[in-house]
Amino acid sequence: MAHSSGLFLSVIGGAALVLGVAYGWTARDYRASELDALTDRLGQLERSNSDWAAKADQASSLEARLSELETELAAAVKAAEDAQQAALAPVATVADPLQQPATNPVIADASASEFGNPARGEEVFAQCRSCHQIGQGATDRIGPHLNGIFGRRAGAHDGFRYSDDMQMMGADGLTWEIETLDAYLENPKALVSRTRMNFAGLKDSQDRSDILAYLRQFSASPQNIPEAAPTAQAREVELAPEVLAIVGDTDYGEYLASECKTCHQQDGSDRGIPSITQWPTEDFVVAMHAYKRQIRPHPVMQMMASRLSDEEIAALAAYFAKAE
Amino acid sequence: MKLNRRAFVGTGMAAATLSAPMVHAASHGKPKVVVVGGGAGGATAARYIAKDSAGEIDVTLIEPTRSYYTCFFSNLYLGGFWDLENLSHSYGKLASDYGINVVHDWATGVDRDAKTVSLAGGGSVPYDRLILSPGIDFVEGSVPGWDMSAQNAMPHAYKGGSQTELLKAQIMAMPEGGTYVMVAPPNPYRCPPGPYERISMVAHVLKANNPTAKIIIADPKEKFSKQGLFEEGWQKHYPGMITRIGPDFGGENVTVDPSAMTVDVDGELIKADVVNVIPAQKAGLICDAAGLTEGNWAPVDGHTMVSRLDENIHILGDATNQGDMPKSGYSANSQAKVAAMAVRGALTGSRVFPAKFSNTCWSLIATDDGVKVGAAYEPNDEKIASVSSxxxxTGEDAALRKATYEESIGWYEGITSDMFG
Incomplete structure (x- = not known):
């Protein structure tokens, strides 16, 4: 649980859907829910004996990788010590600085240059699910689906409307590999300044390498995407089919939306307050009902949602889904 | 149950049928809307009418200043959390992107029969619908000894711009261990938590630069907005620095002497280094000049923000007497959208929906210690009434307070782009 506070912080700044939840949650609530999730996960693992073989394989391959890394580390430490001795020798004091020993990458680099534990990565990914789907049947939601993300050019997945900046970065040649994804996950706006992804970033490099290991499973050979689709999740609030089926009146939605735009900027800027333009209709409707029923705790949003009828929520969703 | 637009309008929206057919007679070209005052109410109304009528309505905005300095967030400038240039906004986009005719002049009067607005620079501008959003002016004699000629010695800093800069300079120039006195205003006034956020920001600056300085508030009100939150924060961040003299101890009985730099609070004379006098307030002068006030404020009907005294004039924001909404930039912005929709409906027959209003006021108490208060409102025939709040x-954790502060920055960026495009 050493990483739980790091997780909590990233949830606070995290995706729009998660943002509201974090306001009212204490770290204790979060830990309790994390504990529930872990208990469920443990139950799942215990139930599926067939998983054990795979896990054992994975464990032995991780062990092998670990011993490789240990060997590399020992070699690197030795090289560094040798170089330090050389530097201390009288001849080396006048040496060209270019010949100084390079900082050892294994020791100095805190970025996730290696894949971590995919099972733990799946848990870390929970906070991404409000916006991103992955696995069999995954579709674009608030964010694009992440099947086949490795090797994909940034902003290039057909059918998803990216921010201008993301498209520009893709055009400039940004491709999603372990290093670029690691940098993006650490601080999205540092890599793509006006990305629509409203997420503060994962500061813990272990979280990032674990999540990258999880994502990697859905990229190497997409035909091997597991049958148990992680997208089969219950909605945040149960809504009657007729509520979801309401076709929103976009004109009315535009008027109602003028109230939202006092805070939520239409151009997708999201400093302190998330962007809500171009959300899929259903996600918008579910989120607003979650505020209306006070499942999501943000007081301003609860107040705004409290007086909106089902038709008005549908109207807003219809308007924002198409808003430029 | 799949609702289409027709069914929805039929069941939910009686208001739409009432206002739909009143299309403006096209006898003298396009209908003309004149907006007086380019702040949170006026700039928003002008922009929404121009944007949503897509050229069907001529919009003129009359505003004397070329750069608008927001009053909201000016306290953060005093506290060193916000740059002066980030308070300033230009009207350029309203002209270039929205086709609004921006006239930099003072509106001095309204001829309600001829439907024209006269300008200080000469000439007049005709209107079919007029929107007044002039903000506040001060009630003469409300603080004996103070008038506008004393505003350099004892600044109000309650309208954005040079007064804010002046007050900041005076605070920074206070002698070591000096005294800052605020004369707080009686209700109702612009930005209910504003004076107390200002006290927090002044305390923040003095704590860093002049920690033995004292702050005194002479206050005519028994209670004030977010009182529990502010008092908790002052205790926590600025213990012993701030003294508030309420009406029980004579806080309503204040006179000032700008030449001697003294404040007399119920017979007790305080020698001060900075005196920030925030006088009692009333609707911007143009409302009175146009004969649209009752008492200090301009009464309006909350369904459309139309004046109760003239059906062709809508009034927004701080100048109005509308009911439960506080006088704030957020409120004015919210009211502007209702008025813009009503004006377009009346002039072009566009759809009109039932009015909804909201307001949130964020305040900063210390670094990363933000708080907020807000409510949602709906009009009835009598007033705009609060429906939830x-x-x-008190006692919230630091992460939530920081998130609240960051949210307020998001709001500032949101509302200023909503006003100026």
Whole structure:
């Protein structure tokens, strides 16, 4: 649980859907829910004996990788010590600085240059699910689906409307590999300044390498995407089919939306307050009902949602889904 | 149950049928809307009418200043959290992107029969619908000894711009261990938590630069907005620095002497280094000049923000007497959208929906210690009434307070782009 506070912080700044939840949650609530999730996960693992073989394989391959890394580390430490001795020798004091020993990458680099534990990565990914789907049947939601993300050019997945900046970065040649994804996950706006992804970033490099290991499973050979689709999740609030089926009146939605735009900027800027333009209709409707029923705790949003009828929520969703 | 637009309008929206057919007679070209005052109410109304009528309505905005300095967030400038240039906004985009005719002049009067607005620079501008959003002016004699000629010695800093800069300079120039006195205003006034956020920001600056300085508030009100939150924060961040003299101890009985730099609070004379006098307030002068006030404020009907005294004039924001909404930039912005929709409906027959209003006021108490209060409102025939509300709680954790502060920055960026495009 050493990483739980790091997780909590990233949830606070995290995706729009998660943002509201974090306001009212204490770290204790979060830990309790994390504990529930872990208990469920443990139950799942215990139930599926067939998983054990795979896990054992994975464990032995991780062990092998670990011993490789240990060997590399020992070699690197030795090289560094040798170089330090050389530097201390009288001849080396006048040496060209270019010949100084390079900082050892294994020791100095805190970025996730290696894949971590995919099972733990799946848990870390929970906070991404409000916006991103992955696995069999995954579709674009608030964010694009992440099947086949490795090797994909940034902003290039057909059918998803990216921010201008993301498209520009893709055009400039940004491709999603372990290093670029690691940098993006650490601080999205540092890599793509006006990305629509409203997420503060994962500061813990272990979280990032674990999540990258999880994502990697859905990229190497997409035909091997597991049958148990992680997208089969219950909605945040149960809504009657007729509520979801309401076709929103976009004109009315535009008027109602003028109230939202006092805070939520239409151009997708999201400093302190998330962007809500171009959300899929259903996600918008579910989120607003979650505020209306006070499942999501943000007081301003609860107040705004409290007086909106089902038709008005549908109207807003219809308007924002198409808003430029 | 799949609702289409027709069914929805039929069941939910009686208001739409009432206002739909009143299309403007096209006898003298396009209908003309004149907006007086380019702040949170006026700039928003002008922009929404121009944007949503897509050229069907001529919009003129009359505003004397070329750069608008927001009053909201000016306290953060005093506290060193916000740059002066980030308070300033230009009207350029309203002209270039929205086709609004921006006239930099003072509106001095309204001829309600001829439907024209006269300008200080000469000439007049005709209107079919007029929107007044002039903000506040001060009630003469409300603080004996103070008038506008004393505003350099004892600044109000309650309208954005040079007064804010002046007050900041005076605070920075206070002698070591000096005294800052605020004469707080009686209700109702612009930005209910504003004076107390200002006290927090002044304390923040003095704590860093002049920690033995004292702050005194002479206050005519028994209670004030977010009182529990502010008092908790002052205790926590600025213990012993701030003294508030309420009406029980003579806080309503104040006179000032700008030449001697003294404040007399119920017979007790305080020698001060900075005196920030925030006088009692009333609707911007143009409302009175146009004969649209009752008492200090301009009464309006909350369904459309139309004046109760003239059906062709809508009034927004701080100048109005509308009911439960506080006088704030957020409120004015919210009211502007209702008025813009009503004006377009009346002039072009566009759809009109039932009015909804909201307001949230964020305040900063210290670094990363933000709080907020807000409510949602709906009009009835009598007034705009509060339908639900919330307020930050005492004892909230630091992460929530920081998130609240960051949210306020998001709001500032949101509302200023909503006003100026």
């Amino acid at each position: 919330f307020v930050s709680q």
